[in-house]
């Protein structure tokens with residue numbers, strides 16, 4: 001998963017998923033095939049919304065909005081890797097030209113844009129017609145080209161204040177609240193077991209300490225501590241105290 005993630009992050013523009021694992025058609029009624037419950041913990045209602053969206057006859061666009069480490073990119077990556085004819089982009093490295101070249105050439109059914117608030121205003125504007133009517137047109141090399149697409153846009157951002165208002169209104173926003181302590185511990189324990197091989201009692205201590213001492217629901221902090229402990233419970237407190245001492 002992490003390897004897959006870093007591969008996507010390096011892509012500068014829209015890049016086709018070379019080996020889509022699933023087509024969108026067999027997904028109807030088969031929940032397990034789009035989101036692996038062990039991969040995204042919780043959010044059953046949001047997962048359901050995505051199933052309904054991809055089974056809708058016409059496009060509907062979702063925007064996940066939430067604090068850091070709340071699972072937004074995880075949703076984007078699952079969708080990108082499992083939906084056939086999907087294209088993944090990171091907002092900071094996406095331009096109108098890159099987007100349009102891809103749209104014209106590949107006619108994606110799903111456009112997945114992580115950190116969409118990092119797209120500049122001109123590039124954001126280029127999505128308006130696509131999302132409203134599916135019609136896109138542009139002047140390229142002195143030639144006008146236009147086409148009609150049927151494309152769902154799924155995107156994520158930390159906040160909406162950098163998004164154009166017309167773009168925002170084309171999305172159904174889905175706001176992720178920061179995790180509660182119980183949710184955070186549950187996710188951290190499962191993630192540290194699966195990805196880092198950390199015993200659940202050690203993972204639970206790490207998660208509770210991070211939540212209560214660092215006052216943050218940042219799972220990335222748990223991962224860092226877990227890696228340093230190498231599953232040795234006696235190291236946990238020392239690492240946390242040292243992190244705390246040198247925290248800003």
Ligand SMILES: Nc1ncnc2c1ncn2[C@@H]1O[C@H](COP(=O)(O)OP(=O)(O)OP(=O)(O)O)[C@@H](O)[C@H]1O
Nearest residue numbers: 039040041067068069070071072073074158187219
């Ligand atoms: N509900 C969850 N289930 C499983 N893992 C989760 C969940 N929420 C967060 N994580 C884990 O926390 C880490 C951060 O998640 P992710 O990258 O999706 O956050 P994000 O919301 O995109 O954050 P940012 O705004 O900083 O980009 C990842 O390792 C991810 O696997």
Ligand SMILES: [Mg+2]
Nearest residue numbers: 072073074114
């Ligand atoms: Mg993210």
